[in-house]
Amino acid sequence: MNTATQNLENDHVHILRLTDIMLEMVEQKCTETDHFELVVNVIRKFADGLHHAKEEELLFPLLGEKGFSPEQGPVAVMLMEHVQGRNFVKGVSDGIAELKKGNSGAIQQVYENLSGYAILLQNHISKENNILFRMADQMFSADEQQTLIDQFAVVESEADPEFNAENSIAKIDFLASIYMQ
Secondary structure, three states: OOOHHHHHHHHHHHHHHHHHHHHHHHHOOOOOHHHHHHHHHHHHHHHHHHHHHHHHHHHHHHHHHOOOOOOOOHHHHHHHHHHHHHHHHHHHHHHHHHHHOOOHHHHHHHHHHHHHHHHHHHHHHHHHHHHHHHHHHHHOOHHHHHHHHHHHHHHHHOOOHHHOHHHHHHHHHHHHHHHOO
């Protein structure tokens, strides 16, 4: 049976690839603001807008029904890290805006926030894949898993078409073709 956690782990494969690209962009001292903007958009619309929506609006509330508090414990940590990730993305976006104004020193802000996000998400995804999702798999019935899968499909169908899973993966592939050689 395909599970809701497998669906989320499939997203993680692509998000982790994006984090590798982000670290490589920093390593290669990328200065292409359009590439930085593409990364920000993929994060905001795919990793956060689509993937985190499935977690925050569907998975985590069901875990809440099973006794996992959003104020403490593993779900609380995941939610806090989602906020930290959004702050890093805002830092990248603010740095891009400064670069476009001619502030060349803002490149360091972009690099620091790209790296911070990438490292945060790599650790975050490891915790979800190896701990939280395994706990969810033990707690959810087959019917609950199927209900989540059906709900995920609705979220996915309502995604921005330009940044649905398929198109976001294509954008990640484009960036990989430049930075991951």
